[in-house]
Amino acid sequence: VNAAANGLKIAVPRGALFEETLDLLDTLGIDTAEVRSNDRKLVFPEAGLVTMRPSDVPTYVEHGAADIGITGKDVLLEQVRREVYELLDLGYGLCRMIVAEREGSNAMAESLRRLGAVRVATKYPRIAAAHFADTGRQAEIVEVKGSVEIAPLTGLVDGIVDLTATGTTLSENHLVELEEICECTARLIANPVAHKLKAAEIDDLIERIREAVAP
Amino acid sequence: MIHPIPPGTRDVLPDEMRELRALTETLRARFEAEGYGEISTPTMEYEEVLRRGDERVAGAGYRLFDEHGQVLVLRSDMTIPIARVVASRYDHVEPPYRLCYFGNSYREVSRGSGQAREFLQTGIELIGLPEPQGDAEVAALVIEALSDAGLKRHRLGLGDGSLYRTLLAELEVAEDERMPLLEALSRRDLVEVGTRVERLGLASSASDLLTTLPTLRGGPEVLELGRHEPVSPAVENLRACHELLAERGVADRVIFDLGLVRDLGYYTGAVFEVYDPAVGFALGGGGRYDDLVGSFGRDLPACGMTLDVQRVHVALTAEEREGAA
Numbered sequence: 001v002n003a004a005a006n007g008l009k010i011a012v013p014r015g016a017l018f019e020e021t022l023d024l025l026d027t028l029g030i031d032t033a034e035v036r037s038n039d040r041k042l043v044f045p046e047a048g049l050v051t052m053r054p055s056d057v058p059t060y061v062e063h064g065a066a067d068i069g070i071t072g073k074d075v076l077l078e079q080v081r082r083e084v085y086e087l088l089d090l091g092y093g094l095c096r097m098i099v100a101e102r103e104g105s106n107a108m109a110e111s112l113r114r115l116g117a118v119r120v121a122t123k124y125p126r127i128a129a130a131h132f133a134d135t136g137r138q139a140e141i142v143e144v145k146g147s148v149e150i151a152p153l154t155g156l157v158d159g160i161v162d163l164t165a166t167g168t169t170l171s172e173n174h175l176v177e178l179e180e181i182c183e184c185t186a187r188l189i190a191n192p193v194a195h196k197l198k199a200a201e202i203d204d205l206i207e208r209i210r211e212a213v214a215p
Numbered sequence: 216m217i218h219p220i221p222p223g224t225r226d227v228l229p230d231e232m233r234e235l236r237a238l239t240e241t242l243r244a245r246f247e248a249e250g251y252g253e254i255s256t257p258t259m260e261y262e263e264v265l266r267r268g269d270e271r272v273a274g275a276g277y278r279l280f281d282e283h284g285q286v287l288v289l290r291s292d293m294t295i296p297i298a299r300v301v302a303s304r305y306d307h308v309e310p311p312y313r314l315c316y317f318g319n320s321y322r323e324v325s326r327g328s329g330q331a332r333e334f335l336q337t338g339i340e341l342i343g344l345p346e347p348q349g350d351a352e353v354a355a356l357v358i359e360a361l362s363d364a365g366l367k368r369h370r371l372g373l374g375d376g377s378l379y380r381t382l383l384a385e386l387e388v389a390e391d392e393r394m395p396l397l398e399a400l401s402r403r404d405l406v407e408v409g410t411r412v413e414r415l416g417l418a419s420s421a422s423d424l425l426t427t428l429p430t431l432r433g434g435p436e437v438l439e440l441g442r443h444e445p446v447s448p449a450v451e452n453l454r455a456c457h458e459l460l461a462e463r464g465v466a467d468r469v470i471f472d473l474g475l476v477r478d479l480g481y482y483t484g485a486v487f488e489v490y491d492p493a494v495g496f497a498l499g500g501g502g503r504y505d506d507l508v509g510s511f512g513r514d515l516p517a518c519g520m521t522l523d524v525q526r527v528h529v530a531l532t533a534e535e536r537e538g539a540a
Contacts, residue, residue, distance in 0.1 A: 064495020
């Protein structure tokens with residue numbers, strides 16, 4: 001069983017990285033047909049795959065419930081204390097972590113100048129807090145779980161920290177980018193114990209992935 | 216009615232306690248049989264005393280004030296207190312000293328991580344015996360004690376904590392580039408290691424060495440791959456360890472790992488980690504800390520290893536389940 005995955009259990013992110021991750025697994029010879037055809041099933045033992053939210057991937061991998069996994073750099077930066085190996089930059093899923101505010105509002109600069117701190121909504125509280133601390137600005141971080149774009153429109157906050165790929169969502173909500181924090185791509189991560197006990201299996205898979213994603 | 220206890224702490228009820236007790240008795244019997252006498256030290260110590268051993272370890276976890284305003288800390292490991300004991304109470308005895316311990320240690324944990332704040336540790340310390348004999352004795356004894364306890368698939372990772380630091384210095388990597396590289400390595404972020412090494416603009420052989428060394432792990436053949444001038448003393452020690460472990464019949468349990476780094480600052484040579492396929496985290500670890508006892512005023516080479524008893528217990532129950540199936 002799952003010979004193409006070298007017997008490894010792989011955590012696969014649903015969401016934005018899903019399609020390209022399945023394409024990559026296909027090129028490795030891992031059968032993803034069932035994953036593609038059945039979006040209610042989450043565990044695929046024959047293929048060695050388990051699918052989940054990208055932000056859960058580090059959790060499963062850290063605890064060894066999956067040997068390796070694929071998730072975004074944004075997730076890894078937010079969960080920086082997870083004990084996992086970050087083995088490979090897979091190159092796809094490129095997007096940028098940015099700071100944005102309402103077009104023409106100048107809300108962040110005004111708040112900083114007159115109130116001494118900016119209010120920022122984000123799904124990435126750690127990344128946002130670190131960015132404002134690193135740039136010497138006081139910030140009140142408001143954590144939200146869904147559509148961050150609406151937070152400045154409703155007056156909840158002055159600005160947002162969020163991930164953007166094309167910028168479409170930003171412009172549709174009349175938000176403008178002020179700063180880029182970092183670029184994020186998909187990463188291959190591994191459980192530290194699996195990295196030692198299944199070294200040959202993991203190294204072989206890395207080699208095959210390197211060939212597959214080589215530019 | 217549920218009265219809460221702090222997250223990361225736990226009550227142990229009789230069924231579990233019986234099993235934990237059986238496990239620790241087996242380990243203790245093996246340690247004692249090999250001449251490692253059991254020692255107990257206070258749960259809380261003066262912060263400024265532990266700080267002599269290691270800045271970060273002493274600062275972590277929990278602090279309180281006593282009635283005189285002195286800062287006390289709950290110990291975050293047992294090695295520093297034992298270094299203190301050896302430096303202050305063993306003047307009249309000839310080294311080496313072989314000691315073992317069983318006791319709770321404390322660490323801070325992040326919310327929702329599911330990790331223990333208070334955890335039962337056991338371990339051994341061998342003080343006064345240099346490398347490679349000391350390293351091999353500690354590694355072999357931990358492997359054997361875990362076999363006694365009933366584990367069948369456990370492995371010991373063996374590396375060298377000073378390897379990468381030495382390599383950076385030998386390759387004349389700029390001082391201010393070394394720390395970020397070592398930090399990336401200890402975070403296990405090999406992508407960042409690769410990016411930073413590339414930016415250094417070294418000759419390709421040096422670049423390759425810096426990026427591949429952290430991924431070299433496996434049988435003794437790894438030591439051949441790692442036979443490069445700058446790191447040869449460390450690799451020689453690992454090779455000598457391998458011979459000693461082979462003589463003792465436990466070499467097949469060892470994974471040589473040139474990328475192994477432990478977080479604790481005081482390791483000066485060999486470093487260990489213990490793994491079992493049933494548990495996603497290392498069961499324990501340790502290494503050589505030749506400067507630690509000296510920082511308490513007695514210059515003695517030393518080496519030790521610690522195990523998280525609860526994780527060993529988890530591995531054992533998995534072993535029993537799979538054995539029964």
